[in-house]
Amino acid sequence: MTSTQERRILCSNRRARYEYQIEEVIEAGIVLTGTEVKSLRDGKADLKDSYAAIDGQEAYLFNCHISPYTAGNRFNPDPNRKRKLLLNRIEIARFVGKVQEKGLTLIPLSFYLTRRKIKLELALARGKKLYDKRETLKQRAMTKEMDQLTRGRADRDRR
Template sequence: MGKQLSKAAKEPGRKLIAQNKKARHDYHILTTYECGMVLTGTEVKSLRQGRASLADGFVQMDGGEAWLHNVHIPEYSQGTWTNHAARRKRKLLLHRVEIDKLTSKSQETGHTIVPLSLYFKDGRAKVEIALAKGKKEYDKRQTLREKQDRRESDRAIAAARRRQRH
């Protein structure tokens, strides 16, 4: 079966830049949204080099707008004095209905909005964000156990198929 890739990695016309694998481990993903970002030129050039980290990123709703915080896009190596700050907050481009829905849902207890992946879609930088609910420690252990069980069963099936061929 192999690794599970997000929709961004599977579809043609998309080039994956960064993924937040820890988010899927730490949260139950409720709904996902694809949104654009307001970026500067050096940020886009740095992303085209495939450099970014979503590890500590989160989305905050402020004044009817969505803002992406703590996403690390390193400075562009050939940039001059016009280079960007690596961890600045970036505005997300969403429809008003989506912003209103996310604002109301994120105010519920235990809900947060996290970035899942950063990619180019037809030449434009996009980020996939998710409304998520934090997992308890036992949920994380259960998820790991299910993943290990699935891996072991896949290995056993593959071994049985190899034996049948020979």
């Protein structure tokens, strides 16, 4: 992505990078109503337990909670309804093959705004085992400790 294309993240699924090993990331459009767009722009969405699945020749997002827009009119759709993803047929066919054969799953990573359009960042991911999660935590702790040590040395050198 070039510097002229600004991305403003509206909602992200931070837990997904801990729970899953990300294989591939793709951008997808999503079909939303007007009040859902306003609610998303306010940051009132939750991707925690959501997932994407392919039903027939179309991709859908399930369990994504977008809170009803309170300042709008009376029409607010169901917050947990399934939402159609806008992917081309070649991408959908490729994902069907990978999901069925290799045991991968489609996980939403974030909603973001680019060029006045809301996009969804989807990841083709494999679930981590418990020992993988422990290894991730150990690596984070080691890098944090190294950063603290180098900051401590830099502070002593300044004095």
